[in-house]
Amino acid sequence: MRHLFKLTDYSFSYPDQSVLAEVSLSIEQGEKVAIVGQSGAGKSTLLNVLYAQQPDQSAYCVQDRQLIFGLSCYNNIYLAKLAEHTALQNLLNLLKPNPRALQKITVIARQLAIEDKLHISVNKLSGGQQQRVAVARACYQQKPVFIGDEPVSNLDALKAQQVLEVILNSHQTSIIALHDRHLALQYFDRIVGLKAGKIAIDKPAAKLCIDDLDQLYL
Amino acid sequence: MLFRSFTFSWYCLIAIISTGAHSAVDNKAPVLTFTAIPDQDQQQLKLRFQQVADYLSATLQVKVNYIPVKSYAAAITAFRNNQVQLAWFGGLSGVRARQLVRGSQAIAQGVEDTKFKSYFIAHHSVNIAPTKDFPLGIINKTFTFGSKGSTSGRLMPEYYIRQALKAAPKELFKTVGFSGDHSLTITQVAAGAYQVGVVNYKVWHSMLDAGKIDLKKVQVIWQTPEYTDYQWTIRGDLDSKFGVGFAAKVQRALLAIKDPQLLKQFPRSGFIKAENQDYAAIKKTAISLDLLQP
Amino acid sequence: MLNFKKHSRHPNSNSHQSHDGAFSHPAKSVSSDGIRLRNFSLLILAAGLLVSFFADVEVHASEPWLHLQLMLQGLFTPSVSNPQSLLLDLLYTVAVALIGVSVSVVAGFLLSLCYEHYLVRLCCAFFRAIHELFWALIFLQIFGLSVTTAILAIAIPYACTFARVFHDIYQQSQVKITQLSQIKRSKISYFLYVQLPQTLPKMQSYLRYRFECGIRTSAVLGFVGLPTIGFHLETAFKQADYSFAGALLIAFYLLIASIKYWLKLYLLPLYLSIAIYVLPSSDFVNDSENIYRFFSSDIWPRVVLGEGLSVLSIIYHYSQWFAALFMSQGVAGIFNTLMLSMMAIAATAVSCVVMISIIASIDQYWLMQKIANSLLLILRSTPEYILAFVLLLIIGPSMLPAVVALSMHNSALISFLLQRNLEEKYLRKATGFSDYLYKILPQIYPYFISLLMYRAEIILRESAILGVLGVMTLGFYIDSAFEDLRFDRAFALLFITAVLNILVDQFSRKMQLNFTQQGIRVRSRD
Known part of the structure; x- marks a missing residue:
């Protein structure tokens, strides 16, 4: 079977700084992978590289959310499918939401508990709510693969669990960078631990305990 | 609330545009409009030409309007574009206007306009005594003309300067300014902003009579030889709009001005016939100074 | 007065990078931006000073007081x-x-x-x-x-x-x-x-x-x-x-x-x-x-309007006519316009730094602040023509009143925009002069320079309306052409002005690129 993602001895560096060093990794369809590690360990870069391998298959929820502040939540989510509509449809949608899109987006927003915020400008929301809008935008793309860069970092424990469940249930394959080691152990099949640009751990979650992961943060 | 006022204001805009579209119908009684070059005090001009408008209106039995303009060129342009049909021009502006409008005629001039002159004036600090000959003391001083398109404040003085000194003003004076009009020239020379200036002698005398000049500060140092200046010029295509012989009627009306009150406003002692040929010398001078195309 | 510019830093040189996604490169060292900005400012000042040695900026002795008294009287007894x-x-x-x-x-x-x-x-x-x-x-x-x-x-x-x-x-x-x-x-x-x-x-x-x-x-x-x-x-x-x-x-x-x-x-x-x-x-x-x-x-000269001229001869005649005009009016006009503009920009820069420092330092006094704001409003709203008229009476005809009028108007405008910029950013207000030097000035300096360079374009144009001062800028010649109803000349001179404007704009951008790493991001926020 063909690997969905595959890296062999992959290195990446900026002119004065190495980010990833000789990373080898392959991810199959259907896997739920958590990527953990300290800030600056190379998680975001790794996700970028993976996304670049399957841009058409993946919905990518980036860390800085890339929400457009002048737009309502609904339009921020709708943005994900801009390319599937004509410019005229998009223009009309700004004036009055497209009913089909609105219906689909409402379903997603309900799961993420932001249904009541859909028609509010996104800059009026709290950080956690904004984060869920960004997740909703990725989910609305309805791609088989979800790549997320700390998509639940701003949520309280309960919300974080809910949102993770929505993500994992609606995607065949998920690759998510996380800080929360408990969540990683609880929800994912496989955990990849990064330390200083190298893969320090790559094991099924069942074979790891919290102490193993804490090593990464020392 | 906000939204409602927003929509309301849009409705207003749409309403006004749709009503405005068909309100452009107006009555077509012919109106004779005239203007004058803004050579001095606007207040003065308004006073003077409102009286002229009233007089012409009564004499010609048509509505007559005066519109003020801001520059000599604007007066000429208005005449050229038929915004005005009659104008009180200076020598140079009249020549220019008639060159642009085929068939237009100089019809009347003031009695004094056949023997017009300019005064060179100087601030007391430069110590130039009044002379009969060209005052050589003005060389290397700061110097101001009136308007760029003025006959008595620019064209003729520049001509006499070049004739006497065989050089362009730019090379002769430290700075050459254009004050804008004759009253301003007097103000600026009196304040010493410019050391020397040149003005229309009529404006000088009327300001002097009005007590607006302090002779301790500024005085006349030389007067130019005489030349022809102001005149009334009329477009050539008036008869079709106002009836045959209308231009001649206007001419007769202007020549018949006898009201001393009105004449004093100009100030002229009376009006006499003029024709385009009277301004041939002005035209030649203007061409020689590159202020007019042949 | 000049040495404190050393402390200015480019505040935004790093911030926009983070938004470009993870693929962008981290900023290289930006420590020299402040020094570069200072050098650029010094260059502007030096150019202005240098030009002023050659330009006519003499004060002509005069007796304006009687007239000024009338003016002040009038202003205080409006009717x-x-x-x-x-x-x-x-x-x-x-x-x-x-x-x-x-x-x-x-x-x-x-x-x-x-x-x-x-x-x-x-x-x-x-x-x-x-x-x-x-x-x-x-x-x-x-x-x-x-x-x-x-x-x-x-x-x-x-x-x-x-x-x-x-x-x-x-x-x-x-x-x-x-x-x-x-x-x-x-x-x-x-x-x-x-x-x-x-x-x-x-x-x-x-x-x-x-x-x-x-x-x-x-x-x-x-x-x-x-x-x-x-x-x-x-x-x-x-x-x-x-x-x-x-x-x-x-x-x-x-x-x-x-x-x-x-x-x-x-x-x-x-x-x-x-x-x-x-x-x-x-x-x-x-x-x-x-x-x-x-x-x-x-808008075309007589020489190309004749009947039956071939395209080639039209071009030939026009270029000959244009060259003659360029030599007789264009060269002098460009020269004077550039001199005036350089002095005006330098003067604007200096008076801006002074104005904004005063404004920032008196910030906590409500009344003083209101007075300063009103002064700025008056200075920027008074048409330059009027400023020039008053200044002409005081200092006589030369480039000096033009420089003063242009710099008063423009520095008031730039100070107003800077002040607005400060308010928009909710910057902590300075509580004194040193506070201003270290906290306010460094933050607004790049924006100040970009505004100044943008105003340069405007100063170039505005020098046009100062013909009353006897300063023969391009604008003076254009005005003369309109006054003489020589639209052919006006058109050609306007063309020269526009080209000059574009060239100066290009040049100032290049200069700025030399003085900062990424270029002071010239933003025409005006």
């Missing part, structure tokens, strides 16, 4: 014989500005969408380089003394400015969607959903500022005879009716000061309808004949 007509003038002034700016913002917005195209950019730069008064003089030939002339004279240069500024604002939109590579393919949608929503507030704030500019321009257009407040203002000044002039100026200042209270963008359509309603539908001359005549014969 209006006919308040109704004053109100009508103000109404016309505002109405012309409202319509002109509204037309230009629509046109400018459309142009900004295709501003990438070099032809559009070139045309905009060209049209911007021509002063509103000259546009008015051009349209005067076609539409006569009418409201149409006034509106077009505002709308055309403003549309080109809007195009440039909106385009620059789009470039500044911070969030770039990297996660959805395919949406960039649909340019219109991307613009609608990503760029426009982010930049709309900035565009609106710029539009509001531009209305103030529009009202000022509209007033100045009265100087050529259009029916706005400038008409009577010029008259009053010319005939030394200073009480009336004072009343007009005070009314005008109040109008400008009140803009922020009544100009709400959502009420704009309402205001527009009132504006259309009140403006006189004067019988303007919109003959197509006039337009044809203007473009087919007025």
Whole structure:
């Protein structure tokens, strides 16, 4: 079977700084992978590289959310499918939401508990709510693969669990960078631990305990 | 609330545009409009030409309007574009206007306009005594003309300067300014902003009579030889709009001005016939100074 | 006074990087930006000083006091014989500005969408380089003394400015969607959903500022005879009716000061309808004949209008004629314009630094702050023509009053924009001079330099209206050409001015690139 993602001895560096060093990794369809590690360990870069391998298959929820502040939540989510509509449809949608899109987006927003915020400008929301809008935008793309860069970092424990469940249930394959080691152990099949640009751990979650992961943060 | 006022204001805009579209119908009684070059005090001009408008209106039995303009060129342009049909021009502006409008005629001039002159004036600090000959003391001083398109404040003085000194003003004076009009020239020379200036002698005398000049500060140092200046010029295509012989009627009306009150406003002692040929010398001078195309 | 500029740093040189997604490179060392900015400022000052040795900046002894006394008396005893007509003038002034700016913002917005195209950019730069008064003089030939002339004279240069500024604002939109590579393919949608929503507030704030500019321009257009407040203002000044002039100026200042209270963008359509309603539908001359005549014969010299000339000989004659004009007026005009502009920019820079430091230092005193704000408003709203007129009486004719008038006006404007910028950023206010040096100045300095360079373009144009001072700039020659009804010369000289403007703009950009790593991001936020 063909690997969905595959890296062999992959290195990446900026002119004065190495980010990833000789990373080898392959991810199959259907896997739920958590990527953990300290800030600056190379998680975001790794996700970028993976996304670049399957841009058409993946919905990518980036860390800085890339929400457009002048737009309502609904339009921020709708943005994900801009390319599937004509410019005229998009223009009309700004004036009055497209009913089909609105219906689909409402379903997603309900799961993420932001249904009541859909028609509010996104800059009026709290950080956690904004984060869920960004997740909703990725989910609305309805791609088989979800790549997320700390998509639940701003949520309280309960919300974080809910949102993770929505993500994992609606995607065949998920690759998510996380800080929360408990969540990683609880929800994912496989955990990849990064330390200083190298893969320090790559094991099924069942074979790891919290102490193993804490090593990464020392 | 906000939204409602927003929509309301849009409705207003749409309403006004749709009503405005068909309100452009107006009555077509012919109106004779005239203007004058803004050579001095606007207040003065308004006073003077409102009286002229009233007089012409009564004499010609048509509505007559005066519109003020801001520059000599604007007066000429208005005449050229038929915004005005009659104008009180200076020598140079009249020549220019008639060159642009085929068939237009100089019809009347003031009695004094056949023997017009300019005064060179100087601030007391430069110590130039009044002379009969060209005052050589003005060389290397700061110097101001009136308007760029003025006959008595620019064209003729520049001509006499070049004739006497065989050089362009730019090379002769430290700075050459254009004050804008004759009253301003007097103000600026009196304040010493410019050391020397040149003005229309009529404006000088009327300001002097009005007590607006302090002779301790500024005085006349030389007067130019005489030349022809102001005149009334009329477009050539008036008869079709106002009836045959209308231009001649206007001419007769202007020549018949006898009201001393009105004449004093100009100030002229009376009006006499003029024709385009009277301004041939002005035209030649203007061409020689590159202020007019042949 | 100069050494404290060492402390300035580029505040934003790092911040925009983080938005470019993870693929961007981290900023290289930026420590030298402050020093570079200082060097650039020193260069501007040195150039100005150097030029002033060669230029005529002499003070001519004079006795202005009698006249100045009259002026001051007039300003402090404002009187209006006919308040109704004053109100009508103000109404016309505002109405012309409202319509002109509204037309230009629509046109400018459309142009900004295709501003990438070099032809559009070139045309905009060209049209911007021509002063509103000259546009008015051009349209005067076609539409006569009418409201149409006034509106077009505002709308055309403003549309080109809007195009440039909106385009620059789009470039500044911070969030770039990297996660959805395919949406960039649909340019219109991307613009609608990503760029426009982010930049709309900035565009609106710029539009509001531009209305103030529009009202000022509209007033100045009265100087050529259009029916706005400038008409009577010029008259009053010319005939030394200073009480009336004072009343007009005070009314005008109040109008400008009140803009922020009544100009709400959502009420704009309402205001527009009132504006259309009140403006006189004067019988303007919109003959197509006039337009044809203007473009087919007025603006071309006699030598190329003869019958049966071949294209080649037309080009030959025109270039010969153009070269002669260039030698006789163009060279001197360019020389004087550049000298004047360089001195004015240096003077503007110095007085700006002084003004903004005073403003920042007295920030905690409410009354002083209000006084400073009013002074800024008065300085930036008083037409340069009037400033030059007063200064001429005090220091006599030379480049000096021109430099002073230009720098007073422009530094007040830049200080106002800087102050607004400070307020927008909610920067902590300085509590004293040292605080100002270390906290405020470094943050605003790059923006200050970019504003200064943008104003350079405007100073170049504004030098046009100072012919009363006997300073023979390009504008002086253009004005003479219009006054002599030599539209062929006016057209050629306007062309020279526009090209000069474009060259100077290019040059100043290059210079700035040499002085900062990424270039001081020249933003025409004005």
